[in-house]
Amino acid sequence: MDESRSKKMKSGLEKAPHRSLLYALGLTREEMDRPLVGVVNAASEVVPGHLHLNALADAVKAGVRMAGGTPLQFPAIAVCDGLAMNHEGMRFSLPSREFIADSVEIMARAHAFDALVFIPNCDKCVPGMLMAMMRLNIPSVMVSGGPMLPGNIGPRQRGDLITVFEAVGKVRSGAMSEEELEYMAERACPGCGACAGMFTATSMNCLAETIGVALPGNGTIP
Structure with a gap:
C-alpha cells in the first residue's frame, strides 16, 4: 500500500491544521500515522438489502485496525429497485449509480485515503461502487451484504x-x-439481503467475487 497518498494530507509542518482536524475526530497521533482506510458504508433503514450493513462495517473496521490501519467510515446512498419500481421513483434508480460513483470518488480524492473497503448490496449501489473502485485505482476490496434467503x-x-x-x-x-x-x-x-434472484444486485455481487475484487463467498454462498 502506498501511504504517500494520506501523507500529503497529514504529514509535515504545513499540515498541522489538518492534524488538528483529525484530532477533532478523536484520532491519536499513532492512528494518524497509520494508513487511512476509507470504509464506504451504504447502510440504510429504507433498503432491505442494506439494513444490516452497519454490522458488516463494524467487522470491517475491526479488521482494518487489526491489520495496522485506521478506518474512517463515510456513507453512500442506495435506491431499492424493488420499492422504486412501478411508479415515478424508478426514474431515479439508474442516475443513483452515477451519483454513488461520483460521491465515493469525491470523498476518496478529497481525503487522500490510502485504501478503501466498499460495503454495498443492491442493484445500482454495487456497480456504482465498482465504477468508483476502478476510477480511483487504489487498494480496495468489496464486502457485500449478500443475498436474501x-x-x-x-x-x-x-x-x-x-x-x-x-x-x-x-x-x-x-x-x-x-x-x-x-x-x-x-x-x-x-430478512435482510439483496433480493433473492439473479437480478442486478446478486449478479454483480457474484461477478465482483469472480473477478477478485470482493471477498470469496461474497455473493455465491446460498
Missing part, C-alpha cells in the same frame, strides 16, 4: 420476491385470492 410461504413451500411478483398475475387471472397474496407477501422476504 427465501421464506416459508406455506407447508413445505419456499418462496421469494419473484414468487410474489408471479402471484400478482395469479390474482389478476383469478387463480389466487388477494388474501392468499398478502399471506405470501408477508413471508416471502424473511
